[in-house]
Amino acid sequence: MSAGPLLEVEAISKRFRGLQAVDSVSFGVPEGRILALIGPNGAGKTTIFNMIAGVFQPDAGHIQFAGRDVTRLRPHRICEAGVARTFQLVKPFGALGVLENVMVGALRRAPSLAAARADAEQLLARFGLAEKAQAPAASLTLPERKRLEIARALATRPRLLLLDEVMSGLRPLEIDAMVAVFRDLVRGTGLTILLTEHVMRAVMALSDRVVVVHHGQKIAEGAPAEVARDARVLECYLGRQRAEAPA
């Protein structure tokens, strides 16, 4: 394998009609690390995610995964390559059972339905959904749906997991529990995570590195504590006056 990062995003851009949603953004995620992509609403975070996941094709730039160009692959091919994602607005298979939802995630690589079921049961236990295994996914609460979404993505056994605002709508204690789960995953399995998040508590606790985007452009990158002190970052979050005011 190449010595470069597992995921390498090189100057990708995307324009929707008149709006330059993403403007030449580059960053890399080394294997086994957690990188957070943050920025105000509408900064282009989800668009970047969708380009990596193959939902949108970038107008310019390249995306390398594990040393391979995956820029224009369809979403199911991206998944086969080893990238799994969650959706900001969760998308459970509502009529299917909770266990079946996770089984679907495991099925593409599992040798049999029984093997997929066994994997799914383990994941449900890990995410505290074991008691709900037979319930229809549509009956879950929002925090449960978020956990289901993650369990289902992990069932594909990804090398890179894209988490699109999985903490939003969770209570602080639930966030801490989720942070612990991701830390365990990264330590235990060597998983790499790229996440977007508005919940700074989670960003600070989880990420090794933070990339800040604003109006589609990358404005800062660094360790969480560095970025939190960056003047441009404060400006885009809090406005010019507040950022310039003495602390």
Next chain:
Amino acid sequence: MRRGSRLALGALVAVLLALPLLASNYIISVMVLVLFAAYLGQAWNIMMGYVGLLSIGHALYAGLGGYTAAALFVHWGLTPWIGMLAGMAVASLAGGAIGALGFRFGVTGVYFALLTIAFAEFTRILFDHFGWVGASSGLFLPVKSATVLDLVNLRGPPAMFYYLMLALVVAALVLSRALIRGRIGYYWQAIREDQDAAEALGIDAFRCKLAAVALSAAMTAAAGAIQAFYYNNLYPGSVFAIGNSVELMSAPIVGGLGTLGGPILGALLLTVLGEVMTALASVVHLDGIKQWCYGAVLLAIVVLRPGGLWPWLMERLGIAEGGSRP
């Protein structure tokens, strides 16, 4: 399965097998209609019930199956069994082409349904001018005495068609059950529930949907071929009529979309209701009472039991069905 339900199933099979020996020709012919409706509903249900693809043009596939088998028989004396396979191949190619066109260009939901109607109508007009199959004046199969039983050429009494369709309905039931509980069944249901999420999990939605259309079209064509040999005449205006497509959808909708038993239950209910209404119409001289009742039943189901009658019945009987729940 419990002892009681096993006994009930055994009794049902015995009754179904013995029916032509006991019942009048009228009852047999009604049962043939029930079985046609059930089987066509099962075929349509593969697309709509399992994958969520609404086709309002299934008359196209039944018609292609019927015309292919009938034309090969009339012109070249080919046995309808081979003609049926040829018809299934033609229909699944047509379905695959329509599906590929629709799915490639992101035609979804009602727009996909409109596309299926358009192709059925287009084919109807095409066949109106297709001389080899009789154009608008129709294609006719030679009728022999009803006492002759010729399985090779599908010439025989209604009882033969009854057993043939009974076998097809059972085969479709077994096939549907195996599919929905297998890998492809999970992929289909995932696509039906949320295609973006399904693709993010590595499922090739394009190919899975194409497989569903091709299979559903081929199954429909088999019934179309048998219908051609049952009725012995084909007119583009009646074979490809949009009314056929709509009628074929009503059994699975009434019985329950995406369920295994729904199309069969719906077919039994609607066909028997239709016969009763036809009889009633001739007594009270009310034209269109049959259509009126069909509409009323559909409306009642959509409002009162949108999941269909089968899930409701299973719940009432305390039986969990292993199908899917759209």
